[in-house]
Amino acid sequence: DSGVTQTPKHLITATGQRVTLRCSPRSGDLSVYWYQQSLDQGLQFLIQYYNGEERAKGNILERFSAQQFPDLHSELNLSSLELGDSALYFCASNAGIPNYEQYFGPGTRLTVT
């Protein structure tokens, strides 16, 4: 078990709604990464936080936002949901520079109907 936890496991919601996905990194890890996995786009990097600060941004939509809290857990907020946002959202963590290996959580499956 890598130690990264994500809640909820599954989420079903309607278009136009807003959801929050939560991630708790491994104990001691300062960096959190969010990825989206969809059938057409594959695994895409969304955003990275390091010790509470945004470190890198990927293909993250303006409707999406994230933050990392003082206890190092992170939340990904998805708003004005569209059908195309249905995907598996992964969180990963590591100690940050210079540690390269990222430890992944089990993911949250989001279904937008």
Add this chain to the structure above:
Amino acid sequence: AQRVTQPEKLLSVFKGAPVELKCNYSYSGSPELFWYVQYSRQRLQLLLRHISRESIKGFTADLNKGETSFHLKKPFAQEEDSAMYYCALSASPGGTSYGKLTFGQGTILTVHP
């Protein structure tokens, strides 16, 4: 821009046969390359990375900078190797994209008995 290409979506071999999963990348600097594996209903986990030059579960991968490739190989495939395999690239330290992983589309390997 960095890009990872895995040309085969599906790969089927018989147990005991050699297997090679192809990965090509595009990156202007010196990247760090990884192979991640996702077994059925399990989370994504690191299989190996080029900087460690190790062999995990009989798999090896050599970084060929001339051909910009990082193919994953195993001389004798086992049924338990059946999984989804992702090739991933991380930018070199100091780059603006340092830390995030760029994934290929993945290859589903099926090893038949």
